[in-house]
Amino acid sequence: xxxxxxxxxxxxxxxxxxxxxxxxxxxxxxxxxxxxxxxxxxxxxxxxxxxxxxxxxxxxxxxxxxxxxxxxxxxxxxxxxxxxxxxxxxxxxxxxxxxxxxxxxxxxxxxxxxxxxxxxxxxxxxxxxxxxxxxxxxxxxxxxxxxxxxxxxxxxxxxxxxxxxxxxxxxxxxxxxxxxxxxxxxxxxx
Numbered sequence: 001x002x003x004x005x006x007x008x009x010x011x012x013x014x015x016x017x018x019x020x021x022x023x024x025x026x027x028x029x030x031x032x033x034x035x036x037x038x039x040x041x042x043x044x045x046x047x048x049x050x051x052x053x054x055x056x057x058x059x060x061x062x063x064x065x066x067x068x069x070x071x072x073x074x075x076x077x078x079x080x081x082x083x084x085x086x087x088x089x090x091x092x093x094x095x096x097x098x099x100x101x102x103x104x105x106x107x108x109x110x111x112x113x114x115x116x117x118x119x120x121x122x123x124x125x126x127x128x129x130x131x132x133x134x135x136x137x138x139x140x141x142x143x144x145x146x147x148x149x150x151x152x153x154x155x156x157x158x159x160x161x162x163x164x165x166x167x168x169x170x171x172x173x174x175x176x177x178x179x180x181x182x183x184x185x186x187x188x189x190x
Contacts, residue, residue: 033079040083054079140175
């Protein structure tokens with residue numbers, strides 16, 4: 001009941017830009033907005049920042065609210081959208097940082113590996129791939145050989161093997177899937 005009275009008072013007098021009404025509204029909704037922001041962001045400082053930004057948006061746009069009895073859900077929606085915007089911005093920043101750190105780790109890893117180790121690894125990997133390709137049927141082996149060793153396009157392969165382009169594409173795709181699955185299994189077993 002008290003909530004409805006305060007909301008009604010705020011609605012009637014808000015246009016007068018009454019600071020007391022804003023303070024009451026702030027006190028009524030602060031904890032709810034903060035909780036929404038904190039659940040989404042999981043950072044107290046950012047949650048406080050989001051809460052402040054939410055109130056700025058609420059105070060700027062209160063006149064646009066058509067259904068005054070739904071003020072709380074309207075404020076919650078603004079809070080959750082504001083928090084999600086922060087989350088998206090933060091995620092992009094972390095993704096950029098994570099990519100940079102990943103690149104740094106890769107550079108360090110390459111420096112640690114000796115040239116000989118890398119050459120041996122590549123020879124082993126190529127040998128495994130060759131062995132797996134040999135297990136494919138003759139046509140699939142030919143398609144892969146023409147595609148990767150000779151660099152032919154699908155139309156050229158189709159012409160060479162007297163097949164349709166669609167058949168070449170399909171067989172090529174299935175062969176790659178078979179190889180990928182086998183190689184993933186082999187790498188897991190190592």
